[in-house]
Amino acid sequence: MTFTPLIPSSGVAGWNFLQSTYDRQYDAFVQSGQLKNESEYFAEEIGKVTSSDDLLNDRRLLQVAVKAFGLEEEINYRALLQRALNEGTSAKDALANTMNDERYVEFSNAFGFGPGQSPMTSDSKAMEAVVNKFQSASFEEAVGEVDETMRTALFAKRAMLEVFGEPDENDFSQLSVKERALREFDLSMKEINGAIDDVPGVTSVQDQWEDIIQRDTLTDFFNTTLRMPAAASGLEDDELIQAYQDRAKIVFGTDDPTVFFSAENKDVLVAAYKTRATVDGDLPEDIAKTAQLADQILGQMVARDAALNEEWDYISRQEPLVDFMKITLELPDNIESLKTSDAMRVYREKAIEVFGTDDPNVFADAGNLDNILDIYREKAAESGMRNGEISASLRTAETILKFSFSENDVVDDDSLAASETAKIDAGWYSIMGQTGVPRFLQTALDVNTALAPDQTFDELTIEEQLAIYKDKAVELFETDDLSELTGPYQMSTLSDAYRTNAEAAGESEFFITYYSQIAERELNGLFQSDESDADQEFEDALEELRTMNDEDKGPSASSQWFTIMGQQAMTDFMQVALGLPKEVTQMDIDKAVDVYKRKAQEVLGTDKPSEFIAGDKMDDLVNRYLTRSQMNDINSGYSSGSAALMMLRS
Template identity: 80%
Template sequence: MTYTPLIPSSGVAGWNFLQSTYDRQYDAFVKSGSLKNDSEYFAENIGGVTSSEDLLNDRRLLQVAVKAFGLEEEINYRALLQRALNEGTSASDALANTMNDERYVEFSNAFGFGPGQSPMTSDSKAMQAVIDKFQSASFEEAVGEVDETMRTALFAKRAMIEVFGEPDEDDVSQLSVKERALREFDLSMKEINGKGDDVPGVTSVEDQWQDIVQRDTLREFFDTTLRIPAGAAGLEEDERIQLYRERAQVVFGTDDPTVFFSGENKGIIVSAFKTRATVDGDDVAEIAKIAKLSEHILDQMVSRDAALNEEWDFISRQEPLAEFMKVALELPDDIATRNTSDAMRIYREKAIEVFGTDDPNIFASAANLDATLNTYRENAAEAGMRSSEISGNLRTVETILKFSFGKEDAVDGGDTDAADTAAVDAGWYSIMGQTGVPRFLNTALDVSSGLEPGETFEALTVEEQLAIYKEKAVEIFGTDDLKELTGPYQMGAVSEAYRTNAEAAGESEFFITYYSQIAERELDILFQSDETDAEKEFEEALEKLRTMNDEDDGPSANSQWYTIMGQQAMTEFMQVALGLPKEVGQMDIDQAVGVYRRKAEQVLGTDKPSEFISRDKMDELVNMYLTRSQMNNISSGYSSGSAALMMLRS
């Protein structure tokens, strides 16, 4: 059975969904039905083809070959295809060169049967390229059967890359002067600042409580455990956080979540919640669910801080290490008398400042230990300590550090994949206890499909719900990471999926809009609030300092437009995307190029097609094409059949 591409809506939302799930859908498509069989047959048998006659006599091979180059409508014109293959492309009067159709040139070159050429059929890499083109063309055709505008957009994106090449992230030659200036300025700042942005900071108590009050389940957990009065819901957020901290200090003896929810204490805290919730008469199943969710969320929230605090607590209790750190990190004289929570934060903040990390397993590793010891040596010498005393202390400390640390990263125990999975899971646990989000995501992901008769999603355990959420998210959107799923690129597709499923279930427009707004706001707070507009603000500020204009390459840009206008489907795509009238096509070609260049400069900020494939301009161009196509209720300016044929001939 052949896989049918899934495009839940038209226009930009549908395109974003198709792009975000492209790899998964394309992979499912090429592995399905006759396409998989045809691809495998071609790969297994093309190596035995030594002449054009061999290729033409095996129709199954030929079908793959011609479709790869958009020539499937010519499959019955045997003589034409044989001449194109046998005459090659080296002579100016060879058929492929006289057809004024680049498809024939590519077709002939791909197999190498022309004069002076060597057959390419035994080159597995070259033949795999033919298979890839065949599969891409087939997928675009299948997309076109669902939505013709999407097919045109896919074709345009592929054609632009084929004509102008893949964008080179390191090549700045096609960037504007402004973009180059921004890039160079950013690189310079990174060199000046080093890799400080990549170093995780120490989470403050205030920030941890800020995270807690944004999660409905955790608020309910602490409202019950700390006996927070109902009237507190009306307080401003900073006042509410202060109340939580004061009550935690009284009940737990500390307001630091890293301390009171550490491995040795969290059992007591969870038990306290269950006891007080039971006394309040809460439902037993609901109590268990809130306790389980809260434990999962808090574990992830404090895990890094708790693990490192244990390491630093060990250091603070080993007199040689404590004295070593006091000198190396230039700690305050009263560090030993500070309460544990404050002392651990001071240790870690100073370690990040001096060593670049607050993880002893990193700064005491074989690669970094000498530098760590040297820091102490320099500070001790400046403080006037004797050389013999410094050397003696270093020998002792070196032995302890080598024995105690440097084995693995304490942050994730050396298992990065496990840490990433835990972070993803924590995100899902967070939304499972929210007010508006579950209804939104349950509908968008259609979580009830596939359940046994009589079984409900709400009745499943937390772990079972998590597994379904992640499986459905990957299946539909290609990722189970809520930070990606709720980002600006994917959120539109998620909202569109919710709307589609809610409408199908008979939900009213009012409630669809209502729950969408609630969910999008909550998801943004939970997963995107740490994303700022710093980059945009930086570019706007820097723009005020820039007065340079991009240089005009003139003929180079014109030649690029001539290449595009030699392909009618590409010309039509550009015309719609840039919002130009059809009459442009009736102009003299030089006049038309001038119109296209002016409009592209106005809309995209550049008139050079080679720059369309760089950065986000290609997506911007496709989005404009899809939007205008949808608004004008057109596909590509032709009937569906004509548009498809025109793309294949381009």
């Protein structure tokens, strides 16, 4: 049976999961079914091959060879492959060199049948490399059957490393002057502050409160519910969060939003808010609006954590599973004495470290269960347990996990359309309660065009407003997801739309600028990564180094781009990742390279592909590719005029 790669969600979230579990999934894949047989056959028989005829006459060997170099579609073109092999690559007019396709060069060099070369088929290490490439290409193909964009991203990352080499994390020589300074400064800061141990996927209590204070509706909700003193508004963020947590412990008995806003507790919390707001004399319509918005936003904010905590609470109450997890996850000895919410976070953090996910429905699914059982078996043996005890524990744990969890119940926002819609809606509910954002978005989206002549937007219910916001966003910007709408690719366009409509309505320049600044700041805080602020601080602090990039020496950027453009898949990847229109692929190659270089310089701070693999640039490229691939092929809607305009801006 062939192993099917597991990718529980699309886009960047799915990519991060695939990367965190790559080694285990890849190992399971290459050991499965036909792939294992073909790999073993190639390893056993390739040493007997002494000529291109030997290779071409053995279909099983040839299938591995061509797939290793991405030439599987050429397998029936025997004459072409034989010429590429026999002519080698030393002569300029050799077929492989004239094909304008780096795959043929690599294919020919790998087997060494050309003039003046020695056959490489008896070199076990060289042939092992071919098998590895075959297995990687096969795994990428299997990933593509689940999500094609993931396949392209995997191929691009592998191809870049093969062409330009594995980066040395401690070698700054391939970085620009600016990048070296940034890296050295970053390392210095880490030495001063110590390593940051962020665990992906688990939202801490502190993080949840940091999200809460960014939303005006939620601060109004908790100020009333917790009876916060007016002086609290003057506190710094860390002091304010501590004040909220202290009051929450007194009022709710816990400062954990996942606990006090769980399904069984949230009705009591909302009722407490309504009672205290009524006593304070707030208007009924304002109370209802705040309660509804807070319910929607908080519900989405804690939904995944609350659901996963329930799963882990079930595990923590099954004694065989507790013993199993203690060994497999190397849990601390005091796990059973911790508060339930704290224990759940420890379980989940450890699960991410060991399994690559904190969702039992993922790691306990049939396709992955053998992997976690193997982890337990190995660690139990290391601890000195007897084989009989290990086997008995494995059987019990396997039975409980199999019948308790299912991939159909995966707790993942992005894997279910309904959950994704709820997440998007919660984003719109967040902005409805903000200070300057509603006016900004109502103007930018021109919501009045969706109203009847006798209607005003503020008179509509929250649900009616939500529907208009989303419909107009899709109509004008092809997305109703505020995380996309306010991202680096769309925010400037959104601001331009606001300015155009505000000017047409007679708004003064002062208020246009004022509301733009408020909205952009609040939207960035609500929907964009905190890392962008840190990046900007680095940029501002080292502004004087921006003009020093050209001091680097090395291979010309143009020659490196010609290498990339020798592979269509790499060209397509770069075109999407850099946000270039499809028309660029129709340009003269020299002009196209100039466009790629200018855009790469603008986006990545360098126009040399060999520098893309350094630091976080490769991950940035992949994330950009995945994000743009999810934007409903936005480039396909460009007219030729807009495409030309983009190239001029590049």
